[in-house]
Amino acid sequence: MSKKLTKRSEDYSKWYNELVVKADLAENSSVRGCMVIKPYGYAIWEKIQKELDSKFKETGHYNAYFPLFVPKSLFEAEEKNAKGFAKECAIVTHYRLKNDEDNPGKLKVDENSKLEEELIVRPTSEAIIWRTYKNWIQSYRDLPILMNQWANVVRWEMRTRLFLRTAEFLWQEGHTAHSTKDEAISEARLINDLYANFVTNFMAIPVIQGTKSESERFAGAEETYCIEALMQDGKALQAGTSHFLGQNFAKAFDVKFATKDGGLDHVWATSWGVSTRLMGALIMTHGDDNGLVLPPKLAPFQVVVVPIFKSDKDLSKIKSYLNDKIEVLKSMNISVKFDDRNTHSPGFKFNEYDLKGVPIRIAVGSRDIENKTIEIFRRDTSTKNIVSIEKLVEEIDSLIVDIQKNLHEKALKFRKENTFVTDDYEEFKKMISSGGFVLAHWDGSLDTEEKIKKETKATIRCIPEENSEEGKCIVSGKKSTKRVVFAKAY
Amino acid sequence: MSKKLTKRSEDYSKWYNELVVKADLAENSSVRGCMVIKPYGYAIWEKIQKELDSKFKETGHYNAYFPLFVPKSLFEAEEKNAKGFAKECAIVTHYRLKNDEDNPGKLKVDENSKLEEELIVRPTSEAIIWRTYKNWIQSYRDLPILMNQWANVVRWEMRTRLFLRTAEFLWQEGHTAHSTKDEAISEARLINDLYANFVTNFMAIPVIQGTKSESERFAGAEETYCIEALMQDGKALQAGTSHFLGQNFAKAFDVKFATKDGGLDHVWATSWGVSTRLMGALIMTHGDDNGLVLPPKLAPFQVVVVPIFKSDKDLSKIKSYLNDKIEVLKSMNISVKFDDRNTHSPGFKFNEYDLKGVPIRIAVGSRDIENKTIEIFRRDTSTKNIVSIEKLVEEIDSLIVDIQKNLHEKALKFRKENTFVTDDYEEFKKMISSGGFVLAHWDGSLDTEEKIKKETKATIRCIPEENSEEGKCIVSGKKSTKRVVFAKAY
Numbered sequence: 001m002s003k004k005l006t007k008r009s010e011d012y013s014k015w016y017n018e019l020v021v022k023a024d025l026a027e028n029s030s031v032r033g034c035m036v037i038k039p040y041g042y043a044i045w046e047k048i049q050k051e052l053d054s055k056f057k058e059t060g061h062y063n064a065y066f067p068l069f070v071p072k073s074l075f076e077a078e079e080k081n082a083k084g085f086a087k088e089c090a091i092v093t094h095y096r097l098k099n100d101e102d103n104p105g106k107l108k109v110d111e112n113s114k115l116e117e118e119l120i121v122r123p124t125s126e127a128i129i130w131r132t133y134k135n136w137i138q139s140y141r142d143l144p145i146l147m148n149q150w151a152n153v154v155r156w157e158m159r160t161r162l163f164l165r166t167a168e169f170l171w172q173e174g175h176t177a178h179s180t181k182d183e184a185i186s187e188a189r190l191i192n193d194l195y196a197n198f199v200t201n202f203m204a205i206p207v208i209q210g211t212k213s214e215s216e217r218f219a220g221a222e223e224t225y226c227i228e229a230l231m232q233d234g235k236a237l238q239a240g241t242s243h244f245l246g247q248n249f250a251k252a253f254d255v256k257f258a259t260k261d262g263g264l265d266h267v268w269a270t271s272w273g274v275s276t277r278l279m280g281a282l283i284m285t286h287g288d289d290n291g292l293v294l295p296p297k298l299a300p301f302q303v304v305v306v307p308i309f310k311s312d313k314d315l316s317k318i319k320s321y322l323n324d325k326i327e328v329l330k331s332m333n334i335s336v337k338f339d340d341r342n343t344h345s346p347g348f349k350f351n352e353y354d355l356k357g358v359p360i361r362i363a364v365g366s367r368d369i370e371n372k373t374i375e376i377f378r379r380d381t382s383t384k385n386i387v388s389i390e391k392l393v394e395e396i397d398s399l400i401v402d403i404q405k406n407l408h409e410k411a412l413k414f415r416k417e418n419t420f421v422t423d424d425y426e427e428f429k430k431m432i433s434s435g436g437f438v439l440a441h442w443d444g445s446l447d448t449e450e451k452i453k454k455e456t457k458a459t460i461r462c463i464p465e466e467n468s469e470e471g472k473c474i475v476s477g478k479k480s481t482k483r484v485v486f487a488k489a490y
Numbered sequence: 491m492s493k494k495l496t497k498r499s500e501d502y503s504k505w506y507n508e509l510v511v512k513a514d515l516a517e518n519s520s521v522r523g524c525m526v527i528k529p530y531g532y533a534i535w536e537k538i539q540k541e542l543d544s545k546f547k548e549t550g551h552y553n554a555y556f557p558l559f560v561p562k563s564l565f566e567a568e569e570k571n572a573k574g575f576a577k578e579c580a581i582v583t584h585y586r587l588k589n590d591e592d593n594p595g596k597l598k599v600d601e602n603s604k605l606e607e608e609l610i611v612r613p614t615s616e617a618i619i620w621r622t623y624k625n626w627i628q629s630y631r632d633l634p635i636l637m638n639q640w641a642n643v644v645r646w647e648m649r650t651r652l653f654l655r656t657a658e659f660l661w662q663e664g665h666t667a668h669s670t671k672d673e674a675i676s677e678a679r680l681i682n683d684l685y686a687n688f689v690t691n692f693m694a695i696p697v698i699q700g701t702k703s704e705s706e707r708f709a710g711a712e713e714t715y716c717i718e719a720l721m722q723d724g725k726a727l728q729a730g731t732s733h734f735l736g737q738n739f740a741k742a743f744d745v746k747f748a749t750k751d752g753g754l755d756h757v758w759a760t761s762w763g764v765s766t767r768l769m770g771a772l773i774m775t776h777g778d779d780n781g782l783v784l785p786p787k788l789a790p791f792q793v794v795v796v797p798i799f800k801s802d803k804d805l806s807k808i809k810s811y812l813n814d815k816i817e818v819l820k821s822m823n824i825s826v827k828f829d830d831r832n833t834h835s836p837g838f839k840f841n842e843y844d845l846k847g848v849p850i851r852i853a854v855g856s857r858d859i860e861n862k863t864i865e866i867f868r869r870d871t872s873t874k875n876i877v878s879i880e881k882l883v884e885e886i887d888s889l890i891v892d893i894q895k896n897l898h899e900k901a902l903k904f905r906k907e908n909t910f911v912t913d914d915y916e917e918f919k920k921m922i923s924s925g926g927f928v929l930a931h932w933d934g935s936l937d938t939e940e941k942i943k944k945e946t947k948a949t950i951r952c953i954p955e956e957n958s959e960e961g962k963c964i965v966s967g968k969k970s971t972k973r974v975v976f977a978k979a980y
Contacts (some may be wrong), residue, residue: 003953030564030621039637042554064532067524067578067644068611068658072587074520076597086587090559092611093583093599095646097576099560107566107576109583109608118599119521120761121558121582121611131520141833146540147529152558152642155587168558343631 005355007289012233019283023292023355026279033160033167041279043168043300044098048278049150051202061146061174066128069119071387074127078252082485083125084219088156090121121154123212126220126271129175130249137177137267139258144187146176148490164490167455171275177267179257184268185223186273188244191272192225195240203278204408205285206415207239208437208485210462215446222246228417228461228485231284234435236461239281271360280490292357293379295399295407301337303329304395306349308365315340318364324393332393334400345432354379354457359403360396380406421483425474428486432458437487438442441480443473451475458486495845496921497779502723509773510652513782513845516769523650523657530846531769533790539640542662542690545684551636555894558607558617558927564617570744571616575711576684578646580611589857611644614675615712616761618737619665627667627757629748632789634669634677653770654980661765667757669747671736672759675713680763682715690852693768694785694898695719696905696973697729698847698927700952705936712736718951721774724925726977729771741844749885770980782847783869785897786890791827793819794848794888798837812857815882824890844869847895850886850955869932870896911973915964918976922948927977931970934961941965948976
């Protein structure tokens with residue numbers, strides 16, 4: 001396979017698909033719509049998991065694990081939620097295969113193993129979890145429950161794309177239970193803030209925070225808080241959502257608690273999640289025509305050393321030239337890979353680590369040893385720099401910080417340059433068609449929202465929390481109290 | 491629910507089931523055979539995961555993720571493996587629900603959404619992984635592949651028990667690919683050693699290492715290495731297995747590689763796994779009539795502080811009495827929970843932490859403050875000790891080590907006392923019926939193995955690696971070169 005990528009300007013979508021495969025992040029499997037997450041891609045996902053998991057625990061949450069399957073009778077209990085997922089779910093109907101007499105060596109479904117009740121492979125776990133909470137919650141003393149699980153879920157999407165939309169994906173789903181409405185809303189907001197901080201500071205992806213319009217809400221939620229990012233092709237990507245579920249699930253599953261003052265009330269709920277979709281956001285925010293570009297905080301290895309050598313003797317000289325420095329870097333928690341393969345040329349390796357987005361690449365040959373220098377390449381700007389070997393550690397230490405910062409600034413600058421404001425619907429249409437976030441006044445009605453979607457393919461990505469401003473809806477001319485964010489979206 | 495457990499001597503099986511639920515480890519869900527792993531149980535599983543994952547990585551393995559579903563045509567490709575799992579698998583046949591016109595608000599399977607090919611929910615992932623490896627492996631340069639995944643799997647067992655045998659369970663499954671038979675065998679052995687070290691040193695559970703007889707091997711393996719532990723009721727529990735798969739899967743999926751000397755050969759394989767079943771081993775090795783007993787290395791919190799107080803003033807005095815010490819303990823990576831709930835009595839808390847197996851419990855009241863003392867309770871021996879507050883840190887630090895060691899020694903002593911040797915089949919039958927490991931000579935034939943199983947319910951748990959000794963089979967009288975380990979098993 002050629003290691004050369006299609007350019008973003010030629011075909012953005014092709015560029016994305018090629019990058020995911022060539023950078024060894026993921027690939028399609030022999031199961032329709034399901035992906036294989038390859039080791040390098042999975043190592044990035046592990047960094048995401050580890051950081052998020054520690055943030056959840058710091059804020060009082062704990063992990064548990066609930067069943068993969070949801071019996072149909074539970075699945076359908078919360079009607080809105082069920083309706084939202086019914087059209088795209090994998091259904092288990094049998095539990096045994098038997099020999100196929102007509103095809104020796106082959107198997108077929110044993111019709112005698114039909115389940116009495118079908119099982120849905122979880123597309124999300126509110127139903128199974130709230131059925132469980134019913135047994136856990138009797139009194140206000142049992143609240144809050146601040147639970148999270150790391151799991152796989154399945155949504156039978158018809159059109160799939162690696163990381164962005166797959167039939168099976170990995171995620172975390174938080175499901176909390178509270179004794180008051182206010183507490184549940186605070187929890188949903190807390191998590192949306194946590195997501196925003198994580199995506200901004202760890203993944204170097206700027207996001208807009210706010211709420212969804214009613215039509216874009218999670219099925220079964222009363223309010224959906226969200227973070228939205230802008231990709232390089234001008235399309236929006238929903239990076240995380242946190243839902244205030246009101247008492248909908250408590251009512252569907254009859255979960256009541258004895259209040260402090262002796263009453264009986266339904267429990268208040270939230271749910272929230274981010275998924276392997278974040279990998280798509282990462283690629284499309286920072287990637288360039290040479291491949292992935294990783295913020296140092298997400299890089300499986302932050303520094304790669306490519307020795308330029310012809311003989312084993314050359315190689316061992318390079319190793320002893322660098323050994324001490326590498327040890328110092330490792331002691332500073334900077335991860336370093338030394339690529340001493342003699343089966344591949346330095347040029348091949350440079351190309352490979354460009355594709356994989358390794359933040360810093362060091363090249364060393366005999367001449368560097370003579371000159372007491374070293375060549376440092378930073379992936380984010382594709383610039384080389386020759387520094388004295390004595391400055392190596394210091395230089396890398398500051399580069400790690402600088403690259404993380406630079407990537408965020410670059411993405412923020414891109415977003416600013418691609419965020420537009422208009423009060424005119426014709427101008428709005430042009431802006432939307434050329435891509436980016438468009439801030440415009442909206443009258444709050446579903447009709448207007450649908451008309452805009454039909455005519456421009458743009459949806460309301462987010463109703464920002466702050467930013468109040470009097471104005472008139474670009475379509476209906478009716479009164480509006482704030483601008484909302486429109487864009488075409490993934 | 492009463493917090494009192496059934497005694498082991500009364501009904502071991504009931505004791506186990508009650509302990510799992512009352513110690514907040516897991517519970518049955520509304521999905522047949524699937525469990526909910528509760529936060530406290532999951533926190534123990536996270537300790538297991540973290541330690542194993544770091545050991546896998548230290549030995550050059552990396553994680554990835556493969557699809558949950560296996561298309562039927564892949565599932566049946568390796569015939570022995572398929573046969574081994576065909577009778578207990580969840581089968582997805584449809585991908586959509588629709589409104590049930592006869593039952594408003596209810597849903598039913600949309601018959602128009604039938605899949606062209608059924609999907610099996612993975613009972614194990616050799617098939618899907620080796621289908622993927624086919625694309626990854628062309629040359630010896632692509633080998634070895636040292637992959638692991640943490641995943642859920644489903645085996646439609648008819649009789650289930652929490653942790654020990656559930657329809658869905660969590661595990662890790664390693665799947666490695668090698669260019670030589672020797673290398674693959676070394677890998678399978680390396681992992682079995684790694685498992686043995688982990689279970690012995692981290693979980694404080696002694697194990698016997700060896701191989702399985704042909705009839706007990708994993709479906710599709712040429713050799714199964716295993717570790718076997720002895721539970722308190724005298725039954726064996728298989729704690730982990732590592733399989734040398736030969737070229738079976740490479741042949742089934744046509745995975746060949748160009749060898750160094752220009753030939754073409756099928757790839758050699760291993761697979762290996764441990765699961766949430768280890769939680770069962772933990773409970774049944776160390777638990778007692780008061781509940782779970784945790785080795786400190788597995789405890790979500792190693793020390794719990796129960797303040798004895800009547801007023802907030804009392805409580806704050808106790809806090810300031812202990813604060814410095816707790817900070818010191820935490821800085822030594824000893825985890826401490828301070829239980830300041832005023833909704834539950836100290837007695838209730840003592841009982842709760844006994845049930846949960848917290849290694850060390852500290853109780854402090856006003857008199858302790860006056861006397862500058864503290865009461866320390868160690869869970870493994872159920873003994874109390876009053877020590878000077880100045881000795882607290884030192885005492886706990888040494889207790890942590892001592893409890894871990896003591897639990898292993900106790901379990902080892904139990905195993906020794908319950909391991910028997912015989913050369914007489916009548917005596918063998920008596921020994922087996924009263925429980926324990928029985929070491930006896932076996933002629934190596936399936937017939938003998940089956941006869942013993944039929945007559946005594948004992949299986950060959952393990953053929954120990956060392957320990958060669960000439961002898962005669964207890965059943966057939968034929969020659970044998972070593973004793974093998976028989977037991978009734980979970």
